[in-house]
Amino acid sequence: EPMSQRKADHVRIAAEEAAADRSAGAFAALRLDHRALPELDLDEVDPSCEFLGHRLSFPFMMASMTGGADGQLRRINRNLAAAARRERVAMAVGSQRVMFSDPQARAAFDLRPLAPEVPLIANLGAVQLRQGMGIEECRAAVDVLAADGLYLHLNPLQEAVQREGTPTFGGLASRIGAVAEALDRPVLVKEVGAGLHPDDLRALIPAGVRYFDAAGAGGTSWSYVESRRGDDAERRARAAAFADWGVPAPQALRRLSPLRSEGATLIGSGGIRSGVDIARAMILGASLGSAARPLLAPAMESEDAVCAVIRRYREEFRLALFLLGCRRPEYLIGQEQWI
């Protein structure tokens, strides 16, 4: 099975099957602390923020999803990138590994011209550092995008249940550290839906990593997606058994939050489904919220459709700030007493 087929399957299942989204509304269940007298005007609320040297219209990143030479995958990323520019939000691309096996795919990541002034983040699977990939490939991934940083994703569950997976996670911390040291852009480490553990951060902070995307459970479930493809019934059943594995995203963030004092900047993802959820993630410790699946179907449609979702999130986020009496997003970070 070629990699692009796998990606096409992933995208199709994630976009079409509602059950891929395990969001039990874990974020939405958290009530926020309304102020009747916010003592500010809605106009005074400025939801913008800095991220990796760029100004965002609000603390939001379109999470890593895809990339490749195939027509649909290209269209998705071009729509996301154009929307990122128009709405001034960050964008992370999906894994770029394909560009090392399929030279045509390389061009597909040439998105910087479409989005010159927003953070673009490259993406590779950290596990590839054990499969022959090294600093050269990391640099190449960054360069093709003229990226502002490189996501290395940790996906032990996905590698373990995926037919093509290589669940080789031994000695990864030091290899990630080596990349962090050698690369001239920041490395960001993320999960893909089961959550980072505080001990994961404790291993990576000394190695020089500063950005962490908790990517907890409660949003898109890769095990579920894997359980829906291929014809190996045993493998599919095994994937299904882990469809709800992992630490729910709000809880994942909450317990990473203390590590901010050791230099970690947190990103919240996994089931973020509104601008209020972004505010919730920030209250739990994140500097930014991020979502993948809610943007997938719109990205298959048009730039406008993606922009509409982002605008809705921004408006909801702005209102939440206002109703919490918060002029600026950074005041939210870690204010757990507001839940």
Next chain:
Amino acid sequence: EPMSQRKADHVRIAAEEAAADRSAGAFAALRLDHRALPELDLDEVDPSCEFLGHRLSFPFMMASMTGGADGQLRRINRNLAAAARRERVAMAVGSQRVMFSDPQARAAFDLRPLAPEVPLIANLGAVQLRQGMGIEECRAAVDVLAADGLYLHLNPLQEAVQREGTPTFGGLASRIGAVAEALDRPVLVKEVGAGLHPDDLRALIPAGVRYFDAAGAGGTSWSYVESRRGDDAERRARAAAFADWGVPAPQALRRLSPLRSEGATLIGSGGIRSGVDIARAMILGASLGSAARPLLAPAMESEDAVCAVIRRYREEFRLALFLLGCRRPEYLIGQEQWI
């Protein structure tokens, strides 16, 4: 869209759509502490109380709903006022802003002749103090009613999601304070269904406000109502996203309760749906319970229909007092050990 059309819409949606009432029975879930041996006769229970210089047959106020020149709005208020007199309960009118733009509406607030001996409370949006309204208008609103007090409502969520809204809440505390000082009647501050915050009271008590209506979430949801009108789909979706925003009314009261020792008198509203709920609100710190939506459909019908609801509440309240071994309503206030 003229203001009276907006009001007519509000009234229609609030009255007709059951989902406008988000009451998840938050009050009803609280079990009270039954006494098998109350050591008193039901006849000895005297549910009456003082409020703003008048005697009420029990601690209940019909919450602010409406007012205007339009036939139906007039009928609603006349029915409420006549019932207030007959059943001896307090009545607050809806926002009187309309009377400054529509002179005909002025007459609609001339309700004192209908209800000479009960507390009547005027009502204006506090946010108007940033929109040109000042002490003169406050006095006018009080005068037309010969009111015993003036409600200034805080509705940041409503102003933010309403098409015609002016979400300008900066510097309101001092402007409210100025009104409180200049007016010869007490100013009461309320929310409209998302709940007052203890810090809101901490800002207003030093400014001279003494009466606070918590108006928490769990009753009529203005965001829901807004999500049901107009043809701007984005705006409607945004309102819908906030349909359950706010602090549930029982919790809102419970955390305002300590501020009674700093001079605050509390009113409980937001999902009060029986006389037992009034007792629950008082146990959580309120001196009075208040409800809006349960009276709306009856008020569109007749004075008698309103009276029937009030009588039911009073009887339920009287029984609750009896079964708690309480001769007088004021003994309930803040007795949290009874929950």
Next chain:
Amino acid sequence: EPMSQRKADHVRIAAEEAAADRSAGAFAALRLDHRALPELDLDEVDPSCEFLGHRLSFPFMMASMTGGADGQLRRINRNLAAAARRERVAMAVGSQRVMFSDPQARAAFDLRPLAPEVPLIANLGAVQLRQGMGIEECRAAVDVLAADGLYLHLNPLQEAVQREGTPTFGGLASRIGAVAEALDRPVLVKEVGAGLHPDDLRALIPAGVRYFDAAGAGGTSWSYVESRRGDDAERRARAAAFADWGVPAPQALRRLSPLRSEGATLIGSGGIRSGVDIARAMILGASLGSAARPLLAPAMESEDAVCAVIRRYREEFRLALFLLGCRRPEYLIGQEQWI
């Protein structure tokens, strides 16, 4: 409406309408502490106990239900009494007030010949001590039954919602005390389904009462029953509003339990629906379990039908003792660590 009509209504509604039983399985939700190695034989378990000078085959009393001249009411009590004898359990009759207005009803309480060797308990409404009833009537109620004790029931909620009710509970503690002192049999005080309060016991223990039937919420709801009869819609609605009023039976017992050290003997009722529930009630502090409604339909049928229910409860109770490693029922009392 004659009293016997009211009773017939009560019996019919309680027996026929499943919703009269509000039992949310509050007892059944409590898991007991199984012993795999009970270190005894089932045969060694002796579930019998003493109560009011008689030996019971297990700690169970048929709760007060009815009594009167009417054919069906007579049949119910005769079936209950005959079953009490056969199965050796205690029996309480329903309120005997009717015998003071209807001389024919007197004979209906002549149940001692049917049940010579078990505890029979007379029953009157404590509130009647404020309605002209005195020690003479109490003695008469005891005498007609040759009773071993007199239940005085406290039913403020029932008196308040019942058309014919006299909710006059002032000064009852001392009147109950006077009866306790004057009567040569023990007085037992009970609720009828809303639960006794620790403060109720604190008022009655110094007055000489030693037996208390918690009769908490979760079983037959008198308010519900009242809400189903008569044609006064307002009264019915009021009763319905209180259908779930009261302290759930397990919680009621648990908080009375400490008063055993001040001389109180507790009886558990309100939603007891199996022999295991009797064990649960005892673990929460009761010396005896009691149930009404589960015996009502059987009692309308035959002595045998009543016996079958009692036998089932006894077998379940005996097994529960065995599985808890308990030879004797009294070892259960107050062993809250077993829940």
Next chain:
Amino acid sequence: EPMSQRKADHVRIAAEEAAADRSAGAFAALRLDHRALPELDLDEVDPSCEFLGHRLSFPFMMASMTGGADGQLRRINRNLAAAARRERVAMAVGSQRVMFSDPQARAAFDLRPLAPEVPLIANLGAVQLRQGMGIEECRAAVDVLAADGLYLHLNPLQEAVQREGTPTFGGLASRIGAVAEALDRPVLVKEVGAGLHPDDLRALIPAGVRYFDAAGAGGTSWSYVESRRGDDAERRARAAAFADWGVPAPQALRRLSPLRSEGATLIGSGGIRSGVDIARAMILGASLGSAARPLLAPAMESEDAVCAVIRRYREEFRLALFLLGCRRPEYLIGQEQWI
């Protein structure tokens, strides 16, 4: 009713009726502590372990189910034994009592040739030590299997609700102790689905027993099975009343866990339904997980069908170890902070 008929009934009901399995997912409800950076390769995870002198491919035992001369019972055990060998897991046979009354049944337990290199465990009801059975029978049960240990099961509830039962559990601790002393293989004590109590272990550890299978509630319910057979309606109703009796398996394990420091080795069973559940049981204190019902229908079918279930459990278990960053199963034991 002959014993073999009873066994055939048990097997049929347990296999066919889904409600026999009370598993409310008590294990599955426990979320485990995912590591995104496990710092090991899936290949490095070695799920094998020692048990009673044999190496298992992972910590799993097929729980006691059946045994007898009857064709189907033989087939079940032969399939289980062959699968035990192929997949290298432990196997416990069902009660061997039948072999003392039916000489033909003896041969049915001659399973060692089918499974030469895995732990085989004999099984007798401890209660039989009060019904004439002694050390000779225990030796015979071990010998016929060439067993590595002898399970003595404690089933007071089953004996009490089963028509043929002998609920004689007095003095069993010392009799079990005598067997433990006299037998040259370890004695293991288990429940059959209601859970061992810490005090049960406290009685048996000094008597020389070291292995305990908690066998808590939440899996196959014997009371339920009993409630579905025979024509004595009263007995069936009684059994039904106890269908959910007992301590849930996770809780049972958790409170036995501290007794490991006094020499107890724990086995977890009762509702284990996946390899992740085995990991959960170990985190709660078990050294091994065990399941019965999930293997029953497969064992009626074929050796292959049994192997398929075991392989699925092993793979799930191996993945769980990997995702917890655990190279070896023994690191899991008692790590409650991972839940």
